Amino acid sequence: MxxxxxxxxxxxxxxxxxxxxxxxxxxxxxxxxxxxxxxxxxxxxxxxxxxxxxxxxxxxxxxxxxxxxxxxxxxxxxxxxxxxxxxxxxxxxxxxxxxxxxxxxxxxxxxxxxxxxxxxxxxxxxxxxxxxxxxxxxxxxxxxxxxxxxxxxxxxxxxxxxxxxxxxxxxxxxxxxxxxxIGMAVAFGAQNLIANLFGGVVIFLDKIFVEGHWIRAGDVEGVVEKIGFRTTKIRRFDKSLVTLPNTKLSDDAVVNFSMMTNRRIYWVIGLEYRTTHEQLRQVVEGISAYVHNNDDFETDPNRVSTLIHADSFNNSSIDIMFYAFTKTTIWAEWMRVKEELLYEVKRIVEEAGTSFAFPSSSIYVEALPFGEPEVPIRIKDTRSSGGGGGEPDRSIEPSGDTQTVRPGARGPSGEDGE
Structure with a gap:
């Protein structure tokens, strides 16, 4: 126990x-x-x-x-x-x-x-x-x-x-x-950081762009993916990522495509010089009527300028300037509107009986350095039907673009027909 x-x-x-x-x-x-x-x-x-x-x-x-x-x-x-x-x-x-x-x-x-x-x-x-x-x-x-x-x-x-x-x-x-x-020493080393921080503040305060906007800064173009304290990340259209310091974006010129009110189509349409006055007018009026009657285009003169006019005599064409704006700013939708416009312009030009011009050159010859050109000749052999053993009968006889040669006669160039 x-x-x-x-x-x-x-x-x-x-x-x-x-x-x-x-x-x-x-x-x-x-x-x-x-x-x-x-x-x-x-x-x-x-x-x-x-x-x-x-x-x-x-x-x-x-x-x-x-x-x-x-x-x-x-x-x-x-x-x-x-x-x-x-x-x-x-x-x-x-x-x-x-x-x-x-x-x-x-x-x-x-x-x-x-x-x-x-x-x-x-x-x-x-x-x-x-x-x-x-x-x-x-x-x-x-x-x-x-x-x-x-x-x-x-x-x-x-x-x-x-x-x-x-x-x-x-x-x-x-x-x-x-x-x-040690703030003084740190300030010298962090001056770029501080500058980029204030650059980011300027971007936000001035509303230069926001995340999701399509911008172009210098040779960089793409969609803003993230705006940070020091840098901004831009996703290019080839899907590569570009990182830029905020000071560059706040100090340099930045094109903000997402803030477009409308999107522009600017073409120069060249017609052949053989286009008549009536055909040229028909083409210009047809394109203008299509644009002004299409809801895809903005034609309010208080908002945009719509210019469709015969513009100039170019080296190889009579040029029509097409300058108009679409209501949409979305790239894919804008491409659809532009494609339909191209089809319509092609139809209008064909119905007018004319054609599009392409670069060409014409050469006009006033005189040749070696005299008149020889007329092409054709030699025709005609033998006597009498069966004699004489020489064949060769004659020069005009026959359109051909001639018959006779013995002893001279051709157009002064040389013997033989």
Whole structure:
């Protein structure tokens, strides 16, 4: 019995010693409390969050849906932080361990607060529209809102990191002061970064372009894929990706094709010089009537200029200038309109009885350097039917473009017919 009693005493000693100086029963209780909060988190998500989701779906605005989705993660994380806090209170820890646990809990609380603000930045970006309306009388652009949200999130992340570091006795002010001492050296190295950052701000404020626009900057042409703090990514039409610094795009000329109100078709239609006055007029009037009666073309003189006129006498053609604008700016649709126009112009020219000109040259000869050309001749042999053995009868007789040669006679060039 004494041995069994000694063994039981050892069990009691281990049970009382527990973990980190905490009795085992209290440690198990702390684990149970933490697991309880984990279960409560699941119930909260399934009941409260799901119920709020059904309510927000009934409203007309989508802002409440976005805010609920943004707060979902932090709300679930709060239960884990609370579970850790109450578990630490159920099982009193030694002072040195309790200090670290307290710092961890405070750090997690700070993280949750700044994480919530970080996620709420985008749903609450609609407030920028009200501020812009109050200051400038117009809403802020979607691209500028997106850029402002990025900057705000960076600021929140930096402040949140500083708050967490403060909990662990890091002297953030001293660190920032030290950075200020080397700020001069950093400024020289980061001047391009700063310039590109302000270039990005200029792009957004001036609304030069936004993501998805088709632009041309220098010899780079394509669709804007992403506007970053330092660079802008452009996807060319051959699917290659070009990255340009924001300063280049804010300082140089940028052609924004996506902001076209209409798309232009500019042709020079050349007709042959044998085209008569009536045929030329018929072609010009036919093309003009087609354009003005076609809903695909914009013909309002207050918006665009439509010019279809006989323009000039070119080297090999009489030129008609075609200058008109389509209503669509979409490339594929514009190509369809242009193709139908080409068919119609071809039909009008053919019905007028004329043709398109092509580069050609005509040579006019007033005199030849070696006199008159010889007339082509044909030699005709005629033998006597009398059967004599005399020479054949060869004569020169005009016969259209041919002649018959007689012995002793001379040809047109003065030489013997032989």
């Amino acid at each position: 004494s041995e069994l009693q000694a063994f039981w005493e050892e069990i009691e000693l281990v049970w009382q010693r527990g973990v980190f100086g905490v009795e085992t029963d209290r440690a198990l209780l702390a684990i149970a409390v933490f697991l309880l909060f984990v279960i409560l988190r699941g119930l909260f998500t399934a009941v409260v969050v799901a119920g709020l989701g059904r309510l927000t779906q009934r409203t007309e605005t989508t802002i409440d849906d976005q805010m609920l989705e943004a707060a979902r993660g932090p709300l679930r994380f709060v239960f884990l932080v609370a579970g850790l806090f109450f578990a630490a209170r159920v099982a009193p820890l030694p002072p040195e361990v309790d200090e670290y646990v307290t710092r961890i809990v405070r750090s997690l609380i700070a993280f949750t607060i700044f994480w919530t603000i970080y996620r709420m930045a985008e749903p609450l970006s609609f407030l920028l529209d009200h501020v812009s309306n109050a200051m400038r009388g117009q809403e802020i652009g979607a691209a500028l809102k997106k850029f402002a949200v990025r900057i705000f999130r960076v600021i929140v992340a930096v402040i949140g990191a500083a708050a967490i570091l403060e909990e662990w006795d890091f002297d953030v002010a001293a660190v920032l002061g030290g950075l200020g001492l």
